[in-house]
Amino acid sequence: MSQTVDRALSILPLLAEGPADLGQVADRLGVHKSTALRLLRTLHEHGMVYRQSDQRYRLGARLIALAQEAMENLDIREIAHPHLVRLNEQCGHTVHLAVYEESEVLYIDKVESRYPVRMYSRIGKPVAITVAAVAKLLLADLPEAERRALAEKLDYPAYTARSTPNAPAFLRELEKVREQGWATDLGGHEESINCVAAPVRGADGRVVAAMSVSAPNVVVTADELLTLLPLVRRTADAISGEYSGRTPVKDSEAKDPV
């Protein structure tokens, strides 16, 4: 809608791939170097990009700090956190919380496994949307049309032999997940890692987040992990209850005056 802003913002994902110098940025934007320079300068003033010692640009610290604040302001996360910790204390495994937003699913909280073997994941990282148990729950709740459109649009990387292969299979899986109200990922992302997940619902019944327990084969088998399902669902329901109980408005105080 705004050409200038549009161009400026297009620089960010470009720099996310790695540092770039002025010429490279200008080329990839398709604008004159002087234009790119001025955009980069503006981004720099706001701390969104940083100019390293070799004069090349990369993403800046303010961007990271902003993202941090963005996550801390998600009230779901705040409400859910203590529950996640408690669940971790009970079962010892890695616990994740994720949300869906405009075609992406992101982890917004995580409590690390208490076992020595840990899985790799990171808060803020987009999840493997076609296989992750939390992603299935979140997508399964989308309106029919949107779900179908999204499924068509996605790539289906074959992480393992058990990864979801294509859109029809994915849609079938989502249907199943939607009916049973929980989801699993049995080695669909990493051969030796299994997850069980349950949805967190708002007052209107819509799925607002999803949580999962993940553990590698070497610690517990898939069957053993499945025995945790009731516990996971109870935890998710507890979060749902607390979240729904809240007054949906929270204008006046909330944060602070300003």
Added chain:
Amino acid sequence: MSQTVDRALSILPLLAEGPADLGQVADRLGVHKSTALRLLRTLHEHGMVYRQSDQRYRLGARLIALAQEAMENLDIREIAHPHLVRLNEQCGHTVHLAVYEESEVLYIDKVESRYPVRMYSRIGKPVAITVAAVAKLLLADLPEAERRALAEKLDYPAYTARSTPNAPAFLRELEKVREQGWATDLGGHEESINCVAAPVRGADGRVVAAMSVSAPNVVVTADELLTLLPLVRRTADAISGEYSGRTPVKDSEAKDPV
């Protein structure tokens, strides 16, 4: 430098404080609602802001994902990580890695304590710059003038009785840190938490990052924590060595699958 982009970017920190509707954004930007609307739309198209069900705007998922990529591309982090993990295995405490960038110090990696009592911190969060041991190391290495200017500009919140009280005291502390080549924070941020930190240096000797080990009093006393200093320094030196040894170029491939 570019008015439009400047305005658009100013919206982000504003939304970081909490969700806001169109009118609020327009007011705080000092522009007409229609203008604010178009800026927000552009931000929306790039996923930087998200429009929640009540039509208010908040920061979006893409922002978080970008920040994530930004951190993953820091080669220091990549090199340091295994060392941090090893250190954690040896001492069991929380290990942090931090960098300085334009007046901010941020944690860019963390390995959680293996003790049940954990300290609160989060990757990407700006650190308490006037007291944190890692911050002292990073600032101590700045050029005289910049260091002095920064020290004057900072606030000195009295987190505890042992927090750095003001600029002169801070500068003296930095001087000391610079000479001894390591730093501590003994209850300066949280009464019961102590840290020991050591610098990671690039090939030219400049401090490029700092790492620390933190533990609450209830687990180990400050004196006991100090006995870990040699280990921490050895680890930091190992990272420095590996970092300096590297070819500074790393263009062509760099990224990949995950």
Added chain:
DNA sequence: ACGGACGTTGCAAGCATTGCAACGATCCAG
């Protein structure tokens, strides 16, 4: 010393951006 590559700056022309005003929708009070 010279040529090339790169970042940077002043300037004029053109177009994108802006504020306005009017419209539609939603919500609440009477």
Added chain:
DNA sequence: CTGGATCGTTGCAATGCTTGCAACGTCCGT
């Protein structure tokens, strides 16, 4: 149910911001 207020949205014309150009400075390698 209806009037009024509030909020988000859109077309339009004016102007002021943005753009590309060309020239300059600097740093490098030849």
